Amino acid sequence: MSSARHTRLLIIGSGPAGYTAAVYGARAMLEPILIQGIQPGGQLTITTEVENWPGDTEVQGPDLMLRMEAHAKATGAEIIADHISALDLSRRPFTAAGDSGTTYTADAVVLATGAQAKWLGLPSEEKFKGFGVSACATCDGFFYRGQEVVVIGGGNSAVEEALFLTNFAAKVTLVHRRDELRAERILQDRLFRNPKIETIWFHTLDEVLGGDNPPGVTGVRLRDLRDGSLREIPCSGVFVAIGHAPASELVADQLETHHGGYVVTKPDSTATAIPGVFAAGDITDHVFRQAVTSAGMGCMAALEAERFLAAEDAAAPAAPDVAAVGAG
The missing domain is CATH 3.50.50.60 (FAD/NAD(P)-binding domain)
Structure with a gap:
C-alpha cells in the first residue's frame, strides 16, 4: 500500500x-x-x-x-x-x-x-572476506604484523595500500595484470624503492587459498595472462585494491x-x-x-x-x- x-x-x-x-x-x-x-x-x-x-x-x-x-x-x-x-x-x-x-x-x-569496494567476483574471494581477504589496509593491516600479504591492483589505491602494509607485513607482493602501473609516478617511485615490496607483472588472481577450521588465508593462486600458467604464493592476507x-x-x-x-x-x-x-x-x-x-x-x-x-x-x-x- x-x-x-x-x-x-x-x-x-x-x-x-x-x-x-x-x-x-x-x-x-x-x-x-x-x-x-x-x-x-x-x-x-x-x-x-x-x-x-x-x-x-x-x-x-x-x-x-x-x-x-x-x-x-x-x-x-x-x-x-x-x-x-x-x-x-x-x-x-x-x-x-x-x-x-x-x-x-x-x-x-x-x-x-x-x-x-570493487571486488573481482571470485567465489574464494567471497568465502574469505573478513578472514584474510580485505579491501582496506588501513582497517586491517595491523593484523598482519610480521606476515606476508598480497595486494591486487595497479592504481593509486593499490600502491598506497602496498606501501602502508610495509609498516606491518614482512613482505608485500603487488600483483598487476599489466607491465606498468597506473599510479602516480611519485607513488611508483616509493614502491619500487621499498625493499619489502615485490611486484609480479602480467598476472591476475585466480583463487584465494585457505583453510576452514579456523577459516583463514594460506596463499593465492595466480594466473599468467601471457601463457595461462598458474603459480601459487604463500601469504596470510589478500588486499583487493581495484578501486x-x-x-x-x-x-x-x-x-x-x-x-x-x-x-x-x-x-x-x-x-x-x-x-x-x-x-x-x-x-x-x-x-x-x-x-x-x-x-x-x-x-x-x-x-x-x-x-x-x-x-x-x-x-x-x-x-x-x-x-x-x-x-x-
Missing part, C-alpha cells in the same frame, strides 16, 4: 555518517527520518574486528553499527527499513520514492549512501560528481550545489574512507542542515494574525 511521509530532515543511508547525522538531527529537534537501504549498517557490517574506532580497543563491526542504530533511535530519530529507488532534488520539498511504496518528502536531505564505487546513482544526473562518481561538496562543508542537500561519508570522500571520518561528516551534515532550515524559517513570511484580521 502506498503512503506519504514528510520530514524536515531525510537521511538516506545507515552507515556511520547516516547514523551520526540522525543523532545530531534528532538532538536539534528536527525529528529526522533515516532510510536504512539494502545494507543496514553499511560496509562495517561485513567487517570483523575494528581496532581504530575511538573509545574501543576492539569492537566487532556489526556490533558497532547496532550500537549506532540504537543511539540514533534513543535520541528520537525514526529508523525505517526501506530502500530509496528514486530521488527528485529539482524542487523543495525534495521527494524520495521507497521500494515499500512510501513517498518521502523532506525540507532537507543528507545523502549518506556510502561506497562499496571503490560510490553509491551515487540516485543523484548522478542531479549533482556534480568527480573521481568516478563521488559527490562534490563545497570546501570545508557537506553542502552540495543544491541548497538543502548535504552529502556525508564515503559518497563524497574519495580520500580517507574511514568510519571515524564518515561519522564526523555526518555530524557536520546534520549541523549544516539545522542551520539551513533555521535560516529558511527566519526568512519565511510571518503567518497572518487571524484574530486581528477578524477584528478589523
Whole structure:
C-alpha cells in the first residue's frame, strides 16, 4: 500500500555518517527520518574486528553499527527499513520514492549512501572476506604484523595500500595484470624503492587459498595472462585494491560528481550545489574512507542542515494574525 511521509530532515543511508547525522538531527529537534537501504549498517557490517574506532580497543563491526542504530533511535530519530529507488532534488520539498511504496518528502536531505569496494567476483574471494581477504589496509593491516600479504591492483589505491602494509607485513607482493602501473609516478617511485615490496607483472588472481577450521588465508593462486600458467604464493592476507564505487546513482544526473562518481561538496562543508542537500561519508570522500571520518561528516551534515532550515524559517513570511484580521 502506498503512503506519504514528510520530514524536515531525510537521511538516506545507515552507515556511520547516516547514523551520526540522525543523532545530531534528532538532538536539534528536527525529528529526522533515516532510510536504512539494502545494507543496514553499511560496509562495517561485513567487517570483523575494528581496532581504530575511538573509545574501543576492539569492537566487532556489526556490533558497532547496532550500537549506532540504537543511539540514533534513543535520541528520537525514526529508523525505517526501506530502500530509496528514486530521488527528485529539482524542487523543495525534495521527494524520495521507497521500494515499500512510501513517498518521502523532506525540507532537507543528507545523502549518506556510502561506497562499496570493487571486488573481482571470485567465489574464494567471497568465502574469505573478513578472514584474510580485505579491501582496506588501513582497517586491517595491523593484523598482519610480521606476515606476508598480497595486494591486487595497479592504481593509486593499490600502491598506497602496498606501501602502508610495509609498516606491518614482512613482505608485500603487488600483483598487476599489466607491465606498468597506473599510479602516480611519485607513488611508483616509493614502491619500487621499498625493499619489502615485490611486484609480479602480467598476472591476475585466480583463487584465494585457505583453510576452514579456523577459516583463514594460506596463499593465492595466480594466473599468467601471457601463457595461462598458474603459480601459487604463500601469504596470510589478500588486499583487493581495484578501486571503490560510490553509491551515487540516485543523484548522478542531479549533482556534480568527480573521481568516478563521488559527490562534490563545497570546501570545508557537506553542502552540495543544491541548497538543502548535504552529502556525508564515503559518497563524497574519495580520500580517507574511514568510519571515524564518515561519522564526523555526518555530524557536520546534520549541523549544516539545522542551520539551513533555521535560516529558511527566519526568512519565511510571518503567518497572518487571524484574530486581528477578524477584528478589523
